[in-house]
Amino acid sequence: MSVMPADPHLPVAHLRPPSNWINDPNGLAFHNGHYHVCFQYNPYGPEHAHMHWGHFRSPDLLTWEELPVALTPTPGADDADGCFSGNAVSDGDRLIAFYSAFRTDRWAQPVTTAESRDNGVTWTPRGSLLIPEPPDGATMYRDPYVWREADRWRMLVGSAQANGRAAALLYESADLEEWEYRGPFLARVPQPVAPGADTGLGWECPQYLHANGRGALLIGAWDPELGPRRTVVYPGREQDGRFLAEAPSLLDHGPDFYAPALLPAPDGRWLLWGWSWEARDPEWVRESGWAGLLTLPREVTLAEDGSLRQQPAAELLALRDERAVTATGRTTATAVLGTVSPSFDLTARLEPRAADTTAGLRLVTSADGAEYLDIRIDPDAGELVVDRDHASLDPRAHGGTFRIPCPEATAASGVPVELRLVVDRSVAELYLPSGRTLTLRFYPTGGAPWQIEARTGGTGGLGYSVGAWNLRPYTMRYAASRRHPAAAAATSS
Template sequence: MLAPRPRAHLTAPSGWLNDPNGLIHWRGEYHVFYQYNPFSTSWDVPHWGHAVSTDLVTWRQLPIALRPTPGGPDADGCFSGCMVDDGGDGPLAVYTGVRNSDGGEVQSTCLARATDGLRQLVPHRSNPVVAGPPDAEATEGFRDPFVWREDDGWHQLVGSGSRETGGIVYHYRSADLVDWEYAGVFHRGLASLGDPMDTGVMWECPQLVRSADADVLIVSVHDHLDIGRRKVVGFSGRRVGDGFKESGIDLVDHGSAFYAPAVTVDGVGRTLMWGWIQETQSPAGQAQQGWSGALTLPREVWIDETGGLRSRPVAEAAGLRHRVLLDEHVELGSGNRADVLANAGHAWIELTVDLRHADSVELHVLSDPSGRESTTLSYDRVAAELVLDRSTSTLSPEAITVAERAPLTVHDGVLRLDVIVDGSTIEIFAQDRVALTSRCYPALPESTGVAISAPSGSVAADIKIWELRSVI
């Protein structure tokens, strides 16, 4: 199966891409680094790949910025981390270095100074600055530092976990980013599968989103023995002292392909987020296409009046809309379907549907004219649920085709969707409240059609479709 490479989403030049790292808006440029294996389409010793943009629309791929240091604490991998501006000649990357030893894998916090306009990251002479976890409870890892500055100095969160007790985020303090003092457990979960929302045994990539009167702690739930537990959750609450007081929990994105997001605050005060769009096809399929993994569109995230985290594509993402392919008003009686466009394999679909006289509506994308392949996004008012049905998305046996689901209540009877279909990637945003990221791998080149159907009741819809431009 050879999936079309996305146009509007960042992918690595070749090989493997996973977590976004080191996000920073610095001197008029947006920098996105990412976990990168240039030698294979499977995960291996991570480097930091690098892309840069001045407008969040057009990007340039730059040479590898950070490589493992032979004999150093990152000799076997430069894992995920962040970037902070400490007032030096260039920002400072804070990341996890990995070194294999006879006793197993050693994970530690390391630093690297950006030089040459962030084109190179030079490891710090004091590495590692945090040599490992503070206690023996951290059996599942110790990685992915997230750092921010307040009036009292620098703060660092590190993801960890225990198979016995669940996910853990550790908290450290520092005056200079080099000497760190352990401040205690910032937050912890439970390992039980019976929890209302399973939060696994390891929390990767902790991120803290802040507002004037609320915080959201984001963690990526990981279990190397059960990949089905992987998800990204946001804990609503408030930082209190050196800990976090939780008041609620929700998924940051309801799609199974979304993982390991990272956030940064840009020069105008917006919190921006990128996530990793995982492959959901076999390793053989990834090897055939010659690349693996993509990053989401940049999203603006904010904390709403309930304390929950919300997201949507940044305003600049409208610049990805190259030209209008369709702009129509469609009215459908119960049981009817309208095929509206044949060629929309790389498209931004904006759909507004009046559901006051219907219980449901369906949007069909990546459809071929014969009906052999199609991916269906449906909304059911009675069930208050958005469903991405991938059961007929491909004729290939190499892809995962289970349905993706998200709870969604439409209070005013009007459904508002932005659906970005870009090769094998799909990002869905509903009502400015729900996000769902997925992958679909049609086997037929003609599977690029779009249709609307009304299974029960009559609907009136306004649909506008733009062709996507390339970001590179």
């Protein structure tokens, strides 16, 4: 059973239930032939409150089944005010979820667990805390991440420290029950990573990817006044229980990406999902009845230079439907390349012949051309600029321009700019061959189809080769007891 959204901004190829609030991906695991993806979930409305864990599973990353809510706060227990973020591991015949228990104190969220022995359908809470108290010096404490390494289990917990450092704290265990605190895996004072962004006063949602003697520590940069900011990656390597970090960088260069979670796949790949929050006013969110979505699953790899590279999971190529656009040529003004549906997958090779800050692609989403999303080449900065200032005619949508490093974009590089853009109604994910990404939300008010244009104002013109495919939706089976009425009206088998 597939549910096609009636709301024109509700995605068809990004995971989320048809209604209500979601945020961080949690509980990612591969168990008994299924990928399990949980997430922070408010089953009662589109606000950040009443945190449960929603739950989907899939055998192939394309066909998804919504399972019953995995974790529910227990009245009077340590998680009475919310089951907050964490992860899950497959251990024999059981799935074990590790999560932050929230009761009254928003800063200290001790670690507890729940387990499932029926492939994630039902979960039994531990009923007590696994790690009752944070170590001395922690002023914020949350979000366990557990993984198996050789003959031991290891855990990172995000924190802020009284000495002004943010830290990922390391624990180890032989049996998932008794945990020894080993100290900070990495601790840092705030460091700049991009204009207006630093590594934060505290860290949440730590994740650790490691391969071939190298590693990458992913953290959510957090501020006690401003809350979650951006996601940062530290490349480096481990030595004696400490992470020897190199210079940090942004994991995603967009404004609407946070709290990614890793899943080690059975074929040796590392997969990653992130949370993409809303970029529209709360009034509109309440009217729509839903907030937040999970990004596409991304394959992440460690490059030889230590950088973390991301691309859409290979399975997603199967979502490509008919090829909607095939265009090759050169323009000195504007070339209309074709039309696409509001969910599409595009690849482009762009060759500007002269320094021109207007050269690039435009996605026109209204019949009069007044509503559009621009991707421009900045040859002076060696960046791509994604401009959503005109991406919605509704004034409640947020605007802004955002930049992603792209050395090929420099005027002197002589190398074509290549990119992949996946758009799904109200979310755009931009991928470069370097592995850099940019994720943002936008809210077109015009109807389908949308028009793809190549544009330039330079005398040298812009060479282009563009292909675009409309996207088929995920095959979704939602829990019948809580399907969204508007979405149910558009159900197709």
